[in-house]
Amino acid sequence: MDLLEIKNLSHMFGGLKAVSSLNIKVKAKMIYGVIGANGAGKTTLFNLITGIYHPTEGQILLDGTSLVGKQSFEISRLGVARTFQNLRLFNDLTVVENIHVGQIYHRKLRKVKTKDLKAKIGSLLELFGLDSRAEDKAGNLPYGMQRKLEIARALATEPKLLLLDEPAAGMNPKEVQGLVSLIKEVKRQYCDITIVLIEHQMKLVEGLCDYATVMNFGQVIANGTVKEVQHNPIVIKAYLGETEVG
C-alpha cells in the first residue's frame, strides 16, 4: 500500500521549472531517500507536500487523500510532519515548550490525558538525549542538539509521514553515525511511521534507506534500492560528469 503517491507533479517559479513531472511512490513503513545535487528541487518537493507552496500541476496523495490545495496546518493534522534544512525552532521557548507546541493539536484530536502527554515528552527527551537541557531555551542549545530537537518536535505530532530535510547538514562524520542510529531507533519505537529524507551524504542514505529516488534539475533520473541507484549509469553521469578529465 502506498502511503504517499506523487503523480506528475510540477512547480514553476516564474519561468523556472523547479519540479517537473515528478512521479514518486512511497510504501508505508519504509525509509525513503531523496538524493540530488543542490538546486535539484528536493526542498521544493517537501514544500509542495507540506503545503508551503502550491503546485502548478499534479497530484499529491496521502493514503488516498489529496493534499493539493490544502493549507500547511491541515496537512499537518492529516499526519505529515517535517523538519527544515535551515533550522526553524522556537528559539525563545524552552526545549519542553518546543515539543509541547507539536502536541497541542494532537491532544485535541485524540483527547489524550495531560499526564500521558507529559510522559510522551519525557520519552522523546530521553530518546533524543535532551533531558538534561529540557528547561533551556532552544536557541541556546548547541547545533547538533537543535537538529535533534527539531526531529523530536516533529515526532510529537505523532505523524504517519515524517519528512527530514537534510538532517545531517553541518554534522561531522561521528555525529552522522549517531544520527543514523538515532533514526533507526525512532523507526524501531514508532514502527508504523514512514520516513522520507533528503540527503547529500551517501553514507547516511546507505545506512538507512530501503529505497531511493535521485533528482536532477527538478526531474527524477533514477528510482530503486540504494544499491541499484548507486550503480545507475545516469546517476553516475549526473554526479560525476561524463567526459574523462585528462
Added chain:
Amino acid sequence: MPISKSFSPVKVIVLLLTMIVLFTLPFLVSSFILRIATGIMMWIGLALSWNMLGGYMGYISFGHGASFGVGAYIAGMLMTQLHLPFFIALIIAGILTYIFAALVGYPTLRLSGSYFAIGTWAFAEMMRQLVLVLSVTGGAEGLRLPPMLNDNFFYFVMLALALIVFLVAYLFFENSDFGLKVKAVREEETAARTLGLNTTWIKNQVFSISSMFAGIIGGAFAYWITFIHPDSVLGPLIADQMVIMVLLGGIGTLFGPILGAIVLYVGNQYMLVMWGQSSAYLIILGFSICLVILFLPEGLLSLPRIIKRKGSFSRLIQQKNQVSK
C-alpha cells in the same frame, strides 16, 4: 507546557496588600492624585492590551490607538444619540471594536515586521481623517458626552478594566496552550503552521482581542473626559505611548507593561505640572526610548537581573585575582 507557578506566602501577602491599597485608594488620597491614579490604571490596561499583540505575538502595531479611538467614539455616540446607559454602551463598544479589528486584521496581518507597523499606522491615520469629516461623529467639532463628575466611579471602572486585561494576559497568554501557540507564531510562523497550528486564525484572534480591550478602555475614557476629539483619541501619540510603555518596561512580559505605564505616565504628569503643556515631553520621550533600546533592550524589568549579573561578574574577577596572587 503551561508552567504551574506555585504561590509562595510572600507573594500572596504582597498581592493582598496591593489589592487592599488599590481598592481603598479613593478614600486615602486627594482627588488630584486619584485622577493620576485613574490615568495610570487606564494606561496599564492599554499597555497590557498592546503587549498581547506586540509582545507575545511579535506583531508591532502602531495602529492600536485607532481601536482606542473607535471604542471611544462608538461609546460616545451610543450615549449621546441613542441615550444608552454607560455600561451597555461600553459592552457594545467592545463587541464592535472586536468586529472592526477582525476586519482590519484580515488584510494587515498578512504583512509582517515593519510593513505591519506601517500598515496599521496608515489605517489609524485613515480612521482619524474619516472621523474628522463625518457628521455623525461631530467632525472637527468633537463629541460632548453627558457629564458625570464622580472621580471614584471612574477610578474603579479603570481599575476593574486594568485588572480584567491583566487577568486575561496572565491566564491566556502566560499560562496556557493558547499563549504557547501565540509565542510559536512570534518565534517561527512557518514552523508553527507545519505543526498543525492555524496561524491565520490565531493572529486574527489576538489582534481582535487586544483591540477589543483598547476599545473598551477608550469608551471609558470618553465618558471620563466627557469631550472627545479626533486628535485627542485618534492621534498617533496614543499608540506611540503604548509602544513606548511596553518597550520601557519589558516587551513580552507580564509586569513590564505595568511598570512602563506607571513610569511614563507619572513622568508625563510630573512634567505637565512643573512646566505646563510643553513639547519637552516628546523630546525626553524620544531620548529615553533611544537609551532603553541601546542599553536595556529587555526593558526596566531586566535591570535587577543585569545589575546582579554584573555584580557576580566582578566578584568572579576578584576571586580569580586572589587565586592568582
